[in-house]
């Protein structure tokens with residue numbers, strides 16, 4: 285294949301990244317508007333959290349269909365549909381006044397969001413040489429997370445100045461501009477603008493998914509994503525603010541700054557991890573396991589600390605939690621090196637479900653435990669109830685680590701059987 289110029293590669297990557305950043309922005313744009321949303325739709329805090337749960341549910345549930353659609357219709361087409369869906373739904377969210385319609389619009393945003401990341405990763409694997417993909421993948425995941433900062437700062441400003449409808453319509457407008465850019469610039473591969481895979485019967489779909497799932501590398505990728513990401517997703521999307529304010533006695537301003545540190549840690553460590561896994565692919569899972577142990581240890585110190593944790597400890601916690609994000613991307617690299625191109629997107633979709641399923645389970649578990657440990661129907665959760673609730677993470681880490689070890693052993697055995705080894709991991713050269 286003719287090598288595309290570096291400039292063209294970077295242009296395609298930049299536009300794909302802009303689409304993903306926009307998806308993260310749309311996904312996070314409700315986090316700063318909680319109070320306005322409660323007032324606008326006349327809903328309680330519990331109903332507000334259904335938005336987040338629904339969003340995670342839709343995201344996770346869409347991953348396999350989206351992966352299959354990409355393998356069949358190409359990443360460009362699916363990415364454009366996803367971006368258009370987010371624009372229309374976000375515009376609808378700006379205009380509707382009832383809770384059920386608002387929920388329907390958030391589902392639309394969630395479906396569009398679910399289509400974005402897997403498309404961008406699939407496109408990268410066609411545009412860049414295999415040795416560059418780990419770094420480009422990390423850069424995409426890392427820089428894309430800044431969409432959450434864009435959602436936090438300018439969105440708060442827009443809500444305060446031009447109001448709900450103006451702020452969400454502006455967000456939709458920005459999305460439309462990025463969508464147009466994607467329409468003009470993106471191509472599935474350097475040679476083919478609109479790639480189409482073979483039509484798939486239901487049996488074909490079943491066989492392809494079963495083959496991806498049967499590969500130990502896909503399974504290892506799934507469990508890496510499952511185990512490393514949920515702490516940061518859950519804190520960022522819902523429980524971080526109440527945990528820091530009610531559970532750790534921090535002011536609202538301190539809590540906001542601490543949560544922003546998660547994104548700073550993502551930005552700082554993502555590229556380093558990309559370089560590491562590109563150079564020592566054999567130890568991708570070792571790095572993921574190290575991050576999981578660090579998460580477990582740091583959370584243990586915070587939860588066992590007598591009284592409120594000191595600020596330095598919460599700073600460390602946010603950094604370690606942030607590192608979990610880039611660590612989860614290791615899962616995608618395992619998916620890439622374990623599956624052929626024609627089922628790469630569906631394998632990526634399977635892996636991408638891991639962290640979001642775990643986050644959904646955790647969001648629900650924290651809510652249930654908080655209610656269980658708080659007397660009556662009060663939502664004045666105590667620091668003690670937050671300790672119990674946050675400790676539910678250890679169940680997910682326990683299950684995840686066991687599976688991680690199991691599938692890492694099998695993946696390594698398979699690589700050795702195929703003639704590879706520590707110095708020579710197939711698909712990484």
Ligand SMILES: N[C@@H](Cc1c[nH]cn1)C(=O)NCC(=O)O
Pocket residue numbers: 308397401425426429513550554608609610612613636639
């Ligand atoms: N693990 C995340 C991305 C990430 C990278 N660094 C921090 N987080 C992930 O799976 N992303 C999928 C998505 O749609 O955001």
